[in-house]
Amino acid sequence: MELAFFIEVLAGGLLAGVMYSLVALGFVLIYKASGVFNFAQGAMVFFAALTFVSLVERGMNFWLALVITLAVMVVLGLAIEKVVLRPLVNQAPITLFMATIGLTFVLEGLSQLVWGSQPHGLELGVPDVPIEWLSQKANINISQFDLFASAVAGTLVAVLAVFFQKTRIGRALRAVADDHQAALAVGIPLKQIWGIVWAVAGFVALVAGLMWGVRNGIQYALTFVALKALPVLILGGFESIAGAIIGGLIIGASEKLAEVYLGPYVGGGIEGWFAYVIALVFLLFRPQGLFGEKIIERV
Amino acid sequence: MLYREAGQFKTSYAADQQIFPILQDRIGVIAVLVLAFIVVPLIADQYWLGAILTPFLIFSLAALGLNILTGYAGQLSLGTAAFMAVGAFMAYNAQLRIPGMPIIGSFILGGLCAAAVGIVFGLPSLRIKGFYLAVATLACQFFVLWALQRFGWFSNYSSSGVITAQKMVILGYELDSPQAKYLLTLFVVAGLALLAKNLVRSETGRAFMAVRDMDVAAGVIGIPLMQTKLLAFAISSFYCGVAGALFAFCYLGTVEPEAFNLDLSFRVLFMIIIGGVGSILGSFLGAGFITLFPIFLSVVSQTISHATGMEISHAIVSNLELIIFGALIIFFLIVEPHGLARLWQIGKEKLRLWPFPH
């Protein structure tokens, strides 16, 4: 009984963590390629999901809506790169970060201006109900949808990993992440690369938005999902895809476990801040995260 | 020709160190102070005092606090609202539980409690920097709000953590009217602004800026990094705490922890980005802008509504507000990273030459 419950909570936490990872992936992509911490990732998730669901609700075919939303996200990504990032290209990272905060507000306002501000539900064909044989045989409730989301996330990560390691463009992206000047010197078209990166990040945002949309509905609060991705990135490092996944799993699991097992002692509601405190503690002992690179300052 | 400095030579270092070395500036500032302290309370109506000027002053104070920490000392913080909350709730508790406590004393106590919280959550700054530190302050933001809601002591066991600020009495006078609240706020904010200005011009201010610009070098020349960073957190949180207390006592009257949410922290951050990071004047300009802009927008939309007969919904206006704020942040960061304060300076420099072109 106890063990079954523990497994249920753990699994639930891990799978929630997968959701965080999906959002964190978008961050990692952009950070890897352009060194910018894109605070607007959450707003991009929101915008993607909202666009998709609004198109579907207006009667558009599921797959067509998906393609169109993807196209919109790509265009959005390119526009962001051109209007916001390029003018700020040599500024301090903190300036770029604040610009993405401004971008967040623009996207939020724009999303709601265009599509309205009521929450939407979303159906993707996989119901959010416990897997039958598991709950009957072992009394463990794990949602079918959660499993589906993990499969999607896993596939996405695998595709991205192959993309970065094996393809020419992926190599170019890694070169740009390492050193802009050097990449330029060997003829890598920087602007195109950044455009591609933001487009891919937009795609990842769309996937994340869809997954979250089914779970929590598509509403304004989705933009704050970005904030939860921050502790994930701190644990996993800002530049590691594997780190985003593992970080997400750890955060998701510890959050849920803390809420269930520690929560009752302090009256509950721990989930709101527990992830951040974990991140904080981590930062004090290992600022570069599990997979990040150590930062050395020279005078 | 009005703004010429000709003939205004400084013959001592003391004269050179003045806050307003140019005579015309001094006259200008005195005029503003007279306007603020004397003219406004006499002629302004309740709406202006209660809904515009008083919150403007309060947010200027919060922006000032954040500017000290982020603008001068370079420690990014997203927990401003949490410090304000601590100030508000502890001032309330001081009034409630300490018999005979004067209201200013409660404000100061609220500020000191906020300073203590600031020091605790500022400790990570000794090891982490930049937006990693921002994440640490996020932890503070979420944790403080949770604690204020969870532990009933803070709100005297009211439901959902709501507190109602007590009546303020100074030397027998009850501060009830909008004029009185405005004047108290003005008095507190002006005083703290003066102290802040003195502070940033002195060695402490220089130490802050050294830590901001290159903390490794600062350490090497002898500036104590730990004390400096923690002092910045403490002073900044004190200012935000007092702002929070004023927020509860002189503005809203009734507050709950949710009023001090992350959104408010971002607002104050926007104020200093637009107003000018690392500038006392900038804190006021930014706060003024962000306080007045929504009102300006709704007036414009109402005018358009009446003129064209079209109904512009409230939702549209508030979304437009978001978009324009965001766009302005980006605009300022690209075009003038030092914000309105720098634009003001450039304007003054042009004025020195006026009416000549160069």
Next chain:
Amino acid sequence: MTQTQRRIGAPVLAVQGVSLSFGGVKALQDVSFDVRQHEVRAIIGPNGAGKSSMLNVINGVYHPQQGTITFKGETRSDMNSHEAAAMGIARTFQNIALFKGMTVLDNIMTGRNLKMRTNFLQQAIWIGPAKREELEHRRKVEEVVDFLEIQHIRKTPVGRLPYGLQKRVELARALAAEPEVLLLDEPMAGMNMEEKQDMCRFILDVNDQYGTTIVLIEHDMGVVMDISDRVVVLDYGRKIADGTPAEVRGDQRVIDAYLGVAH
């Protein structure tokens, strides 16, 4: 001329058996030398010889794995830079470490940091002890400003100054601390002939007027021969020569490693 007027005293700083590595890289291996009071000591050597690392060890930025530094009678291997500054060691850096967001005057004033006693509350009130202290230190800083002839750029933000002037401001900041030992890391790097002559003049004047002991890293051989009393030569982290400029210039090992054909 100035060499006979100055009285070079006993060793005030001694480096004993210092070894420093970063991971697998050995930056310094068993280096020992001393610096006498009031002298101008040059450290020279090819790039990567460990010269900057040596300065960093002396003022506590790096801690050596082996060896000690003796300064003013105290022998330590774990001094941190804050203590070094308090004990009277000031320095400049190879890549200028000025505070770009502040004016020249403010930057130099930060050099007085350790001598200021008022706390932040007094400073916030300003009137009284804080104002007096600020003006007193301002007077001292203005002396340094006069000395280095930078009056005309006092209120300029340092970020806007040309490279040569920035180096001079960095020197001013180090001088403002009234140090006993001044560590200069390539103070003339990137300067043209005229700027170098100015800088030489300033360094010699500092040594003359204030009696400050100077340890400097420098690549320009002409400068080294002209202004230094004694020279230490490093190569791949080891000391290969130690003596007067003339002695070092004639040393075969130095010629092989660094100087090339003697001319």
